[in-house]
Amino acid sequence: MTLKQAISLVLLACPPANVAMPAQATTLEEAVAAAMDHAPEIEAARADADAADARIREARGQGLPSATLSGMIGYGRLDPQGFFGLPAANVTPRAAQLTIEQPLYTGGRVSAGIAQARAGSKAARAGETMTRSQIVVATVQAYGEVLTTHRMVALYEQMVAQMEEIQRQARLRFKAGESPNTDVAQAAARLAEAQAALEGARSFAVSAQARFANLTGLTPQDLQPIPASPALPATLDEALDSARANNPALAQAEAALDAARAGARGARAERLPTIGAFAEGATVRDQFFPDYRSDAATFGVRARWQLFSGGRVSARITESDSAVKAADARVRVARAAVDEQTISAFQGVRSASLVETAATQQALAAAQARDSIRHEVRVGMRPQLDLLDAEREATAAAVNEAKAHSDRIVAAHRLLALIGR
Structure with missing residues (x-):
């Protein structure tokens, strides 16, 4: 079985059998939209949120x-x-x-139950939002990896072709007595290195395409280039304020604290009569x-x-008070974590942008240097080893440029996920 046949089999096996496979996902926006419709994680989170809403109606029914x-x-x-x-x-x-x-x-039992159910619904909705954000980031990353690995395969194929040509010319010069056998051996070593890199890139491409198909249900064909970064906060303070107000993980922790407080009120209501x-x-x-x-x-x-309960009510009150303390501590932990992650993500966006710019400049300079060295080697001004090194450096720089494009858009969407956009 050829490698192309193996790739085709993997891609056909990844999507569910009952999912219609569109011909292509042409843009990142289309891929994200497809993932939102396809991901079973979102369906499960939505069902959890609906169940939490039903518990609110159930709690209200206790007072009717x-x-x-x-x-x-x-x-x-x-x-x-x-x-x-x-x-x-x-x-x-x-x-x-x-x-x-x-x-x-009811001594506050019903109102406490309603408040606890509402907090549970808020936590479930925050969980659904967090799941959606995670799917978006994963899809953006998979989209970028497909483009990156496709570019890597093309670059390493070009590198293999160049190394084969250099090796052929080295053998001709060696037979003509114009160069030592060392040049032939060096060319063969670099060719083997390029072939190994090509096979590695092809393997990464298969994994990236399978991941993309699993997330979106789409065949990764003719994907458009990485788009410009989405609108992001202009300052770190703006990003932190948005994260503290909208981060779904923090919202879940705060909802859990509200639920724990409502549970504590409900536990204390057990000491009161019902009429x-x-x-x-x-x-x-x-x-x-x-x-x-x-x-x-x-x-x-x-x-x-109930005048005497054998200590059951007092134990439940102690338990609920401890749950409030634990939930409050988790909120503080979540706030600190959100601040830390937002600062890191905000800096990551800037770093990714700078790295992308530097990688583009490096790739351009390496390509120019390779072209110059190629002419110099042709006229005998430079040894063949310099051309082998230049080919490798130019290819590595181009691969880094492709990765930098993907890393930039992934960093942007990670920040958006943290600030709840």
């Missing part, structure tokens, strides 16, 4: 009226043993009861003697106050 209907029916024989002169008879005992209850006072209004209606037939009939209707107020 409830209606319960219960009933039974059977068949048997009842023998009163002559009591009241009643004979034995076959009976069909049956009963039904309808109860309606409305909580009037509720009720109305009941019941009907009974054939239960105590044949043809027995009874109907009843009752309404009133019920109260319940």
